[in-house]
Amino acid sequence: MSKDMLDKLSLRTGRRSFLKMAALGGAVAGTSLVASSGAVRDATEEEVKDPFPGSKLVKTVCTTCSVGCGIIAEVQNGVWVRQEVAQDHPFSQGSHCAKGIDSIDTVKSAKRVKHPLKKVDGKWQRISWDQAINEIGDKMLELRKESPDTAMFLGSAKISTEQSYYFRKFAAMWGTNNIDHQARI
Ligand code: SF4
Numbered sequence: 001m002s003k004d005m006l007d008k009l010s011l012r013t014g015r016r017s018f019l020k021m022a023a024l025g026g027a028v029a030g031t032s033l034v035a036s037s038g039a040v041r042d043a044t045e046e047e048v049k050d051p052f053p054g055s056k057l058v059k060t061v062c063t064t065c066s067v068g069c070g071i072i073a074e075v076q077n078g079v080w081v082r083q084e085v086a087q088d089h090p091f092s093q094g095s096h097c098a099k100g101i102d103s104i105d106t107v108k109s110a111k112r113v114k115h116p117l118k119k120v121d122g123k124w125q126r127i128s129w130d131q132a133i134n135e136i137g138d139k140m141l142e143l144r145k146e147s148p149d150t151a152m153f154l155g156s157a158k159i160s161t162e163q164s165y166y167f168r169k170f171a172a173m174w175g176t177n178n179i180d181h182q183a184r185i
Contacts, residue, residue: 052076059086062100063160067091069100080107099157106158148175155181 043051055076061068070089074082083104087094106112116132117124127135143150153171155164171179 052081055081061089062096062103063162064099064103064158066161069096071096071100071103073104080104144174149178151176151178153179155179157181157183 052074053076055074058073058075060071060073062071069092070086072084072086073080074084085094085096085101086092092100116127116129118127118132118135119125140151151174153167153174153176155167159167168179171177
């Protein structure tokens with residue numbers, strides 16, 4: 001593939017997706033069996049030009065921290081399908097940190113945890129939200145009887161500024177100053 005085509009493709013897909021596609025392309029190219037089986041085909045010219053027909057570009061911000069770096073979200077039929085940096089954003093000016101550059105994975109990643117899990121005999125089992133809330137609530141109340149300081153609230157770099165606000169309020173209501181951010185450990 002010519003450098004010109006690589007440049008165009010990386011611009012259309014976004015750098016991160018382009019690297020993933022390049023890695024996938026390398027793996028597929030190395031497997032002649034897959035290529036000759038007819039299981040894959042070349043994208044049509046229309047698909048390369050416009051992989052998400054009818055999509056809209058929406059200017060938004062990364063919510064992972066209070067900087068609020070600019071993101072251009074591509075949305076197709078109400079679904080966030082692709083992301084690019086907002087080059088003209090006044091704070092981030094076309095840049096992102098490692099968390100923001102892959103914000104779309106917080107909703108699209110196949111590894112995203114979508115329901116509560118409980119480890120039983122060394123294995124993770126899916127449980128209902130009611131069971132999770134009741135079991136965690138009961139254990140917390142049991143701890144609190146001893147002292148509110150028996151609990152430690154540990155925030156996450158993957159929760160938003162607004163979620164962090166509620167998290168801090170919850171620790172205060174609980175009655176402890178044992179609250180910190182996971183980055184500090
Ligand atoms: S991209 Fe990084 S620095 Fe910018 S808002 Fe998101 S988490 Fe904060």
